[in-house]
Amino acid sequence: MATANLGGTFTFANSATTVHRLGYGAMQLAGPNVFGPPKDIDAAIGVLRAAVQSGVDHIDTSDVYGPHITNQIIQRALYPYPENLTIATKVGSRRGEDGSWNPDRSPASIRASVGDNLRNLKLETLHLVNLRVGGLFAPDEGSIAEPLSALVAMQREGLVRHIGLSNVSPEQYEEGRRIANIICVQNHYNLAHREDDAFIDQLEGEGVAYVPFFPLGGYSPIQSSVLDRAATSLERTPLAVALAWLLQRASNVVLIPGTSSAQHLRENIEASSLKLPEDIIAELNELGKASE
DSSP, X not given: OXXXXXXXXXXXXXXXXXXXXXXXXXXXXXXXXXXXXXXXXXXXXXXXXHHHHTTOOEEEOOTTTBTTHHHHHHHHHHOSOOTTOEEEEEESEEEOTTSOEEEOOOHHHHHHHHHHHHHHHTOSSEEEEEEEOSOSSSOOOSOOHHHHHHHHHHHHTTSEEEEEEESOOHHHHHHHHTTSOEEEEEEEOBTTBOTTHHHHHHHHHHTOEEEEESTTOTTSOOOOHHHHHHHXXXXXXXXXXXXXXXXXXXXXXXXXXXXXXXHHHHHHHHHTTOOOOHHHHHHHHHHHHHTO
C-alpha cells in the first residue's frame, strides 16, 4: 500500500510526540458490539499491519474493547512496536459479562485498567492514556479531579507518559489542565454534530489535539444530500469527503477512523490527501448549522 500524506503531522503541546493527523481506531477489531473476538483474527492482524506499513503512526485503542481482545490483537500484529508508533488508550469504564459498558472512574479501577492495558499491549509505559468521563456521546457533569489525580500518580510512577481527556466539557478540561498536562481531548464531533466548534478553536490556540470520535457519524453513517452532491462532484465517497472536511476544519484535528476492512482502510488513507475547495467547504459548513 502506497504511503499517502496522512493529513500532515501534528505535534502535541508540551510534548516531543509528533503523529500523522490520520491515525487508526482499533475498536472495530473486536467482535460484534465490540465484545468477544472477531470472526477472522488473521484479517484483523492484516489490517493493523497494512495501516502501519502505509505510514499510520497513531493507534487508538482501549482494553475494554473485547474486553482485552483488541489490545491482544495489536500486540500480536505489531510487537515489537515501531519506534515511531504512538498507542493511545482509554480508561474510565469496565465491561459487564453481558457486554454492557459500565462507567467506573474510581482510583482503584483506573489503576486496574492501566495495568490491563500495559499487560495486554506488552508495554512498560503507556504512551497516552485518555480518561473517559461521559456517556456514549456527551459529557457527564461533575468534577474529574479524583480519577485524573489517580492517572497523574501513575504518570509519576512511570506507567503513563501522557494524559488526555475523552468526552469532557470545556469546564472539565479547564479543571483537568490545572491538575495535569492535557495533550489531547477526544470528543464526539463530525459534520453533523458541531457542538464543540468553539472548543476546537480554543484547543487549537493552545496546541492541544482534538480527536473526534465517530468522525463518520457513529453507528449510523452521516446521511446528507449536501454531502452526497459534494462527493459526486469530487468523484469521491461521502465518507472520504467527511474525513477531508475534518482535516481541514482545524490544524489540531487528529483523526482515528476505524475499520476491520483493508479496502476501507485504503479509502480512509486516500481521503487524507483530498483537498476540498472553498465552495464545498462552505456548503458542508451549513450542514452542521442545520443540525443545531
